[in-house]
Amino acid sequence: VLLTGGGGFVGSRTIEPLLAAGYEVHTLSRTHNDQPGVIHHDVDLLDDEATASTVAEVAAEHLLHLAWYTEHGRFWASPDNLVWVGASLRLLRAFTEAGGRRAVIAGTCAEYDWTTAYERCTELPRPGEDDATPLRPSTLYGATKHATHVAARAYARDVGLSLAWGRIFLLYGPGEDQRRLVPVVARALLQGQEAPTSEGSQVRDVMHVDDVARGFVAVLDSTIEGPVNIASGEAVSIRDVLRLIADAAGRPELLRIGAVPQRAGEPERLVADVRRLQDDVGFRSSLALEDGIAEAVARWGAELGKEAARTPGGALARDEQ
Amino acid sequence: VLLTGGGGFVGSRTIEPLLAAGYEVHTLSRTHNDQPGVIHHDVDLLDDEATASTVAEVAAEHLLHLAWYTEHGRFWASPDNLVWVGASLRLLRAFTEAGGRRAVIAGTCAEYDWTTAYERCTELPRPGEDDATPLRPSTLYGATKHATHVAARAYARDVGLSLAWGRIFLLYGPGEDQRRLVPVVARALLQGQEAPTSEGSQVRDVMHVDDVARGFVAVLDSTIEGPVNIASGEAVSIRDVLRLIADAAGRPELLRIGAVPQRAGEPERLVADVRRLQDDVGFRSSLALEDGIAEAVARWGAELGKEAARTPGGALARDEQ
Numbered sequence: 356v357l358l359t360g361g362g363g364f365v366g367s368r369t370i371e372p373l374l375a376a377g378y379e380v381h382t383l384s385r386t387h388n389d390q391p392g393v394i395h396h397d398v399d400l401l402d403d404e405a406t407a408s409t410v411a412e413v414a415a416e417h418l419l420h421l422a423w424y425t426e427h428g429r430f431w432a433s434p435d436n437l438v439w440v441g442a443s444l445r446l447l448r449a450f451t452e453a454g455g456r457r458a459v460i461a462g463t464c465a466e467y468d469w470t471t472a473y474e475r476c477t478e479l480p481r482p483g484e485d486d487a488t489p490l491r492p493s494t495l496y497g498a499t500k501h502a503t504h505v506a507a508r509a510y511a512r513d514v515g516l517s518l519a520w521g522r523i524f525l526l527y528g529p530g531e532d533q534r535r536l537v538p539v540v541a542r543a544l545l546q547g548q549e550a551p552t553s554e555g556s557q558v559r560d561v562m563h564v565d566d567v568a569r570g571f572v573a574v575l576d577s578t579i580e581g582p583v584n585i586a587s588g589e590a591v592s593i594r595d596v597l598r599l600i601a602d603a604a605g606r607p608e609l610l611r612i613g614a615v616p617q618r619a620g621e622p623e624r625l626v627a628d629v630r631r632l633q634d635d636v637g638f639r640s641s642l643a644l645e646d647g648i649a650e651a652v653a654r655w656g657a658e659l660g661k662e663a664a665r666t667p668g669g670a671l672a673r674d675e676q
Numbered sequence: 677v678l679l680t681g682g683g684g685f686v687g688s689r690t691i692e693p694l695l696a697a698g699y700e701v702h703t704l705s706r707t708h709n710d711q712p713g714v715i716h717h718d719v720d721l722l723d724d725e726a727t728a729s730t731v732a733e734v735a736a737e738h739l740l741h742l743a744w745y746t747e748h749g750r751f752w753a754s755p756d757n758l759v760w761v762g763a764s765l766r767l768l769r770a771f772t773e774a775g776g777r778r779a780v781i782a783g784t785c786a787e788y789d790w791t792t793a794y795e796r797c798t799e800l801p802r803p804g805e806d807d808a809t810p811l812r813p814s815t816l817y818g819a820t821k822h823a824t825h826v827a828a829r830a831y832a833r834d835v836g837l838s839l840a841w842g843r844i845f846l847l848y849g850p851g852e853d854q855r856r857l858v859p860v861v862a863r864a865l866l867q868g869q870e871a872p873t874s875e876g877s878q879v880r881d882v883m884h885v886d887d888v889a890r891g892f893v894a895v896l897d898s899t900i901e902g903p904v905n906i907a908s909g910e911a912v913s914i915r916d917v918l919r920l921i922a923d924a925a926g927r928p929e930l931l932r933i934g935a936v937p938q939r940a941g942e943p944e945r946l947v948a949d950v951r952r953l954q955d956d957v958g959f960r961s962s963l964a965l966e967d968g969i970a971e972a973v974a975r976w977g978a979e980l981g982k983e984a985a986r987t988p989g990g991a992l993a994r995d996e997q
Contacts, residue, residue, distance in 0.1 A: 432834050434769050434773075434831065434835070436827075436831075437765040437766065437768070437769050437827060437831055438762075438765075438766065440761060440762060440765055440823070440827050441759075441761060441762015441763070441765060441766065442762070444758040444759075444761055444762060445758065445759065445762065447758075448755050448758050452755075492826075492830065494830070495827075495830045495831055495834050497830075498826050498827055498829070498830030498831075499826075499827045499830065501826055502761070502823040502824065502825075502826040502827035503823065505813075505819050505820075505822055505823040505826060506757075506758060506761050506816075506819055506820045506823035508819070509813065509815070509816045509818075509819030509820065510755065510757075510758060510816055510819075513753050513816050514755070
């Protein structure tokens with residue numbers, strides 16, 4: 356299997372399950388991947404020629420394409436999203452022309468309509484992968500992912516390539532950017548600082564990154580084609596996630612729910628219809644949210660301990676602020 | 677205005693109306709454009725760096741992007757369609773970052789759903805540009821054009837670029853590939869050969885290339901944003917088009933309607949809703965179909981005369997076959 360984004364948040368967690376499933380794992384990226392068991396190819400995926408020649412040389416049967424522009428905070432609107440549409444389509448073509456048979460590419464819940472589909476319906480429908488769910492991305496990130504899928508699925512149909520498109524919802528876990536919700540709140544509380552948050556009334560579908568990674572491998576290993584939501588299917592409010600973090604950190608009294616305004620433009624409710632993933636692929640999350648959050652908070656605690664050890668007086672200095 | 681595809685079927689006909697509207701016309705393509713009045717830049721649009729530096733240097737306010745892979749017969753399914761998604765998005769970004777303000781890109785009626793939308797409805801609705809018309813392209817060409825639009829409009833919204841997307845329907849006229857319907861039939865009849873055709877029961881929206889070109893310039897000159905059908909809005913059967921050709925060629929008796937089977941996968945009816953073009957942009961076709969076809973047939977007659985003159989005995993040899 357040709358794996359892109361193998362050094363990333365989700366990608367790095369796919370390597371173990373890929374190896375366990377018996378794949379010979381070839382990682383392709385600019386930055387070296389030193390995870391044991393992988394064969395790494397030093398290639399910038401934005402360099403057409405280098406990518407094409409490496410892909411031809413590897414001649415993999417499977418492709419798991421997770422690489423994209425993912426810089427925290429910026430990825431929603433960065434013009435670099437445009438570049439990744441072209442790079443992804445060229446990669447898919449090179450893979451197919453080198454004899455590739457089965458490809459899975461990472462999509463996003465941001466491809467779904469966040470404005471009309473759910474708010475207006477009293478039945479609170481869930482975004483499904485069928486045509487009944489409108490795809491009307493409100494962000495450049497969502498639009499460019501959707502655009503890539505539109506072109507990729509038409510190409511796959513024409514050339515007889517088996518293609519699935521895994522739409523990721525909210526996720527957390529090891530390797531997460533420190534500026535994301537779980538680490539920001541966990542690290543503040545663990546350091547005895549207050550954690551001001553929004554009301555957190557948004558209802559989401561939250562999955563541990565290891566389940567997301569295993570979900571991708573399960574989809575790759577299956578014969579399912581088209582879009583598949585890679586999510587838990589369980590509805591949880593952000594407020595409840597915050598409380599789980601605070602409980603795990605042992606500092607519920609430092610949580611300041613409602614202290615900052617809710618971000619505009621986000622849907623109230625975004626919970627995946629996971630029938631395709633659970634019934635057709637046969638995959639289910641193995642980590643309960645409570646356990647996953649507890650484990651993540653413990654990990655951030657250990658991380659803070661290491662940081663303090665590296666910076667003599669650091670922990671003290673922080674406490675004095 | 678930065679013009680791509682300026683040497684092509686539609687693009688070459690936009691130069692006169694662009695100059696007439698007062699634009700300084702910069703053409704960008706691999707092949708030299710020697711039309712009077714244009715400033716040509718020798719650039720392969722698939723070469724990112726060369727394109728970016730030329731676009732930065734020209735620093736145009738307007739962009740009319742018509743270039744795409746258009747090889748007759750092949751363009752519907754060629755993998756080169758994938759390459760043009762990336763090239764178009766990179767071009768749009770380079771144009772915007774060089775100070776561009778207004779862009780118009782060529783889309784296609786093949787972005788619309790050809791299978792369910794019209795056949796199943798007794799009211800025979802027309803594809804409109806609003807959300808009520810499903811976009812479910814059945815060809816790679818249609819899908820890649822649609823994908824480009826999905827990404828381009830999200831980018832334009834984010835950066836405040838004024839962007840319109842002109843969807844072309846059926847067209848004919850000078851510069852047309854000889855393997856297309858009008859020239860194939862006209863040339864056969866003008867040479868005294870039979871012209872076997874399908875039943876031609878499909879109902880289409882047919883526009884002269886000069887009207888398509890003027891339509892694009894009118895859209896560019898307007899402030900309209902989003903998708904705009906560039907079409908006549910008039911329903912005509914292919915059979916009626918064939919009869920107009922035969923009448924203009926003076927050989928109706930050589931037309932063999934129904935001698936070949938109809939191509940599969942094409943919609944019975946594809947006539948544009950042109951309210952946006954006519955009411956919002958204020959543009960209407962100036963060439964009646966009858967006059968346009970008569971002019972096209974006369975032009976193919978003159979062309980055949982020139983070919984015969986270049987090949988001594990050629991016309992005779994053909995008659996003897």
